[in-house]
Amino acid sequence: xxxxxxxxxxxxxxxxxxxxxxxxxxxxxxxxxxxxxxxxxxxxxxxxxxxxxxxxxxxxxxxxxxxxxxxxxxxxxxxxxxxxxxxxxxxxxxxxxxxxxxxxxxxxxxxxxxxxxxxxxxxxxxxxxxxxxxxxxxxxxxxxxxxxxxxxxxxxxxxxxxxxxxxxxxxxxxxxxxxxxxxxxxxxxxxxxxxxxxxxxxxxxxxxxxxxxxxxxxxxxxxxxxxxxxxxxxxxxxxxxxxxxxxxxxxxxxxxxxxxxxxxxxxxxxxxxxxxxxxxxxxxxxxxxxxxxxxxxxxxxxxxxxxxxxxxxxxxxxxxxxxxxxxxxxxxxxxxxxxxxxxxxxxxx
Amino acid sequence: xxxxxxxxxxxxxxxxxxxxxxxxxxxxxxxxxxxxxxxxxxxxxxxxxxxxxxxxxxxxxxxxxxxxxxxxxxxxxxxxxxxxxxxxxxxxxxxxxxxxxxxxxxxxxxxxxxxxxxxxxxxxxxxxxxxxxxxxxxxxxxxxxxxxxxxxxxxxxxxxxxxxxxxxxxxxxxxxxxxxxxxxxxxxxxxxxxxxxxxxxxxxxxxxxxxxxxxxxxxxxxxxxxxxxxxxxxxxxxxxxxxxxxxxxxxxxxxxxxxxxxxxxxxxxxxxxxxxxxxxxxxxxxxxxxxxxxxxxxxxxxxxxxxxxxxxxxxxxxxxxxxxxxxxxxxxxxxxxxxxxxxxxxxxxxxxxxxxxxxxxxxxxxxxxxxxxxx
Numbered sequence: 001x002x003x004x005x006x007x008x009x010x011x012x013x014x015x016x017x018x019x020x021x022x023x024x025x026x027x028x029x030x031x032x033x034x035x036x037x038x039x040x041x042x043x044x045x046x047x048x049x050x051x052x053x054x055x056x057x058x059x060x061x062x063x064x065x066x067x068x069x070x071x072x073x074x075x076x077x078x079x080x081x082x083x084x085x086x087x088x089x090x091x092x093x094x095x096x097x098x099x100x101x102x103x104x105x106x107x108x109x110x111x112x113x114x115x116x117x118x119x120x121x122x123x124x125x126x127x128x129x130x131x132x133x134x135x136x137x138x139x140x141x142x143x144x145x146x147x148x149x150x151x152x153x154x155x156x157x158x159x160x161x162x163x164x165x166x167x168x169x170x171x172x173x174x175x176x177x178x179x180x181x182x183x184x185x186x187x188x189x190x191x192x193x194x195x196x197x198x199x200x201x202x203x204x205x206x207x208x209x210x211x212x213x214x215x216x217x218x219x220x221x222x223x224x225x226x227x228x229x230x231x232x233x234x235x236x237x238x239x240x241x242x243x244x245x246x247x248x249x250x251x252x253x254x255x256x257x258x259x260x261x262x263x264x265x266x267x268x269x270x271x272x273x274x275x276x277x278x279x280x281x282x283x284x285x286x287x288x289x290x291x292x293x294x295x296x297x298x299x300x301x302x303x304x305x306x307x308x309x310x311x312x313x314x315x316x317x318x319x320x321x322x323x324x325x326x327x328x329x330x331x332x333x334x335x336x337x338x339x340x341x342x343x344x345x346x347x348x349x
Numbered sequence: 350x351x352x353x354x355x356x357x358x359x360x361x362x363x364x365x366x367x368x369x370x371x372x373x374x375x376x377x378x379x380x381x382x383x384x385x386x387x388x389x390x391x392x393x394x395x396x397x398x399x400x401x402x403x404x405x406x407x408x409x410x411x412x413x414x415x416x417x418x419x420x421x422x423x424x425x426x427x428x429x430x431x432x433x434x435x436x437x438x439x440x441x442x443x444x445x446x447x448x449x450x451x452x453x454x455x456x457x458x459x460x461x462x463x464x465x466x467x468x469x470x471x472x473x474x475x476x477x478x479x480x481x482x483x484x485x486x487x488x489x490x491x492x493x494x495x496x497x498x499x500x501x502x503x504x505x506x507x508x509x510x511x512x513x514x515x516x517x518x519x520x521x522x523x524x525x526x527x528x529x530x531x532x533x534x535x536x537x538x539x540x541x542x543x544x545x546x547x548x549x550x551x552x553x554x555x556x557x558x559x560x561x562x563x564x565x566x567x568x569x570x571x572x573x574x575x576x577x578x579x580x581x582x583x584x585x586x587x588x589x590x591x592x593x594x595x596x597x598x599x600x601x602x603x604x605x606x607x608x609x610x611x612x613x614x615x616x617x618x619x620x621x622x623x624x625x626x627x628x629x630x631x632x633x634x635x636x637x638x639x640x641x642x643x644x645x646x647x648x649x650x651x652x653x654x655x656x657x658x659x660x661x662x663x664x665x666x667x668x669x670x671x672x673x674x675x676x677x678x679x680x681x682x683x684x685x686x687x688x689x690x691x692x693x694x695x696x697x698x699x700x701x702x703x704x705x706x707x708x709x710x711x712x713x714x715x716x717x718x719x720x721x722x723x724x
Binding site: 264267268271276322324326329330331332333334335336338 | 350353357359362363366393394395396397398399400575691710711712713714715
């Protein structure tokens, strides 16, 4: 990097230091933090220019834009942290349009007292996740709030991407007869995070599935450019996403419990806590609706990708003016998979 | 998963369903009440009703501890949290339960009250230890299942000399509620009971002997897995067909006739019967709930903070009392699915996922005619 560095007395002590209000003051200390923490990690020419914006050429075709805020607690969880999540989350929202993610912006709200070591670790994970996904973090912002007014760190990322011609993927395009596919096991992220929550810590080998899905989505779109709907089942889990799609497309969805992949350890944790894996969050799974005739090709593309080894066809779209999602249970009965009412809370009895 | 999958086996379910169809006499109906919310949940979640013949109808009872807590007690919890500057600890299910004017502990928390969800009474004790300068109150709810852990917390607090810990006791008794349902005036359309699972592990199956004896209703204690429920249904049908009327125990892997003596002793040591306690949907029932015994009165938050319960009437359009007695179905209620939904519950049965109306709304609504099911 050729940009001259801000004159200063000594380098930041990432080992013992903490965020204080001067890190957001706009003065020399802030400039130093931006250089030593963010620019070094994200390392690209756009950022190095130190403008308040990133300047890039726009190709022909359609652009896709999405934004997402990250407030997860705990900041570090088995399989990831808030930094990697902040990249995966927005990359995936872009990817769900069948688009190739290109650039990210990142806004950081840091709480006074946050250990600089934690910040450095989080930013390093972000940078690694961005490199893995092939996107650059090209502009950003840092603010510091007083102790007690944040939860360590909040991150907002915004992304832009480009959609290839002929691809039109949207949650209002599900049609009766469509096949419903999922790229792998559900509930991993939610259970991994819950296992580290205060008051609930339990031992589990489950890691968060958090991952950027643009690679597997590109393979799926290549296999079947006519895919109707893609969505990543994050908050609210598979249950919420299927209901959103049913509502937006004006259709019913019928799924089969026995075909939905769930890891035994996730199943066990959910039994133990009284939760339903259908409503537990994922951060590295994609739900796909496509014409039944495209399903074999899409499934094969998913299974050939490392993130889609456990992919499965889990149901189909039906006509239903009430837009219900129903499920054939493993037990042999049927039930609704409804929207979640409020938060999913453990049952006490 | 072992010890779970065996009790959800679809092949066994089909076989059991065939046996039930063969044994149920076509010329009569069987109205069977599952008392516990855990059973209600299992029936809906696994679609058990689909496997039963049409003349075998499950009636969903009041055994959801959150649902039966009266509005006046929810108001008391909210007042305690907002006006007495305490840390109020309780089980998560309760946070959403609406009190008067749609207030709830969730909303109280948003307005600044310190309300914390705990998974065990021991977590509440830890909160008290960690906050010696604050009063910490555990708002205790539930049937015989959650009562012994509350007793343990009180005794532990006493042993540690924790002066900033106390309990609002709302623990209620299952047999008393069953008695209340059967003794009430008016129509009662229940031929037999699927008896409680975890509650019976504490009370023992003998606690239910009065029901066949005094009311002529057979009881089959059953586990919370779907095959347990179906097996209990078959045993009840068999008793009714053979003219027998007794307590049977399907849940032998957990429940004994005498129950958990140690837990019973703890309950007897720390708690004593209330003369009367109001149940949401059922009204006041005599000797149906516990309070903290005089010997442990220093841990009674109702005394410590001078709290009084104000009786609040249930919503007039709510059909919960009839639904809990089996004379109406959730869809017979005028406000089911319109004014009263899981997101904005009015009646007791809609409050928790174990309530009859909530379970019906969440899992069974697709069977209803279209006009009642548009949210």
